[in-house]
Amino acid sequence: MKFAQYLLMINNEEFQDEIGDNHISTNAKNPVREDAFSITDEEKIEKIKKDVENILLTLGMDLTDDSMKGTPNRVAKMFVKEMFGGLNPDKKPKASTFENNYKYGEMLVEKNITLYSTCEHHLLPIIGRAHVAYISSGRVIGLSKMNRIVDHYAKRPQVQERLTMQIVQELQRALGTEDVACVIDAKHLCVNSRGIKDIESSTVTSEFGGKFKDAQTKREFLDYIKLDTQF
Numbered sequence: 001m002k003f004a005q006y007l008l009m010i011n012n013e014e015f016q017d018e019i020g021d022n023h024i025s026t027n028a029k030n031p032v033r034e035d036a037f038s039i040t041d042e043e044k045i046e047k048i049k050k051d052v053e054n055i056l057l058t059l060g061m062d063l064t065d066d067s068m069k070g071t072p073n074r075v076a077k078m079f080v081k082e083m084f085g086g087l088n089p090d091k092k093p094k095a096s097t098f099e100n101n102y103k104y105g106e107m108l109v110e111k112n113i114t115l116y117s118t119c120e121h122h123l124l125p126i127i128g129r130a131h132v133a134y135i136s137s138g139r140v141i142g143l144s145k146m147n148r149i150v151d152h153y154a155k156r157p158q159v160q161e162r163l164t165m166q167i168v169q170e171l172q173r174a175l176g177t178e179d180v181a182c183v184i185d186a187k188h189l190c191v192n193s194r195g196i197k198d199i200e201s202s203t204v205t206s207e208f209g210g211k212f213k214d215a216q217t218k219r220e221f222l223d224y225i226k227l228d229t230q231f
């Protein structure tokens, strides 16, 4: 499918889905059930609170203890409003774009974007940096919107590969161009702090759209971001 046809298709209301990911390719969608929004956030918090309470009681914790009595509610609120808030389409940032009046024609790189996500296999943190770039085809986007888009898709149960693709596809939609790239370098606490317990290793993923598939353009982007970030 041509990119223009794809843009027409994703703007068609019929293609709206539960978490507002109508423009995300099938293979990059989070596995979300159709009834994801059959209950409100407040109802979700109430249900999760009871589930967390149950887990802690099963582990043998005394939930009348001053320090722990608020924990089930705290965890439930944190899940729904913070860690997994990106499942709520109302929280999706407005990716406002404007005319490229100054005719800037080179790539723009937003690098070292702080990334906090959650591994969907273990529900443990993924901590790292995202680097995104695009070449304008007429529209430009507010810098902070790129950080916000990264944060929105990070706030879901994720695998890093999918997250990388979602960021690129959302920026392609917002900017109306295929010429978008993203590299993520992140530590998965499920690898660093448990299991194999390799504290040093990190995971690098990338997605290169349009002109970024070209070796020279890709090289320029990778040179700008030089993967020497410490986190």
Ligand SMILES: Nc1nc2c(ncn2[C@@H]2O[C@H](COP(=O)(O)OP(=O)(O)OP(=O)(O)O)[C@@H](O)[C@H]2O)c(=O)[nH]1
Pocket: 119, 120, 121, 158, 159, 160, 161, 188, 190, 191, 194, 195, 196
């Ligand atoms: N591809 C991919 N794998 C991930 C990501 N996050 C975590 N994983 C891996 O998912 C895998 C889950 O494997 P399992 O064998 O079911 O889980 P496990 O028994 O806890 O595995 P260990 O971590 O090896 O102890 C692990 O190898 C994780 O490192 C991710 O973002 N992408």
Ligand SMILES: [Zn+2]
Pocket: 119, 120, 121, 122, 123, 124, 188, 190, 191
């Ligand atoms: Zn994990």
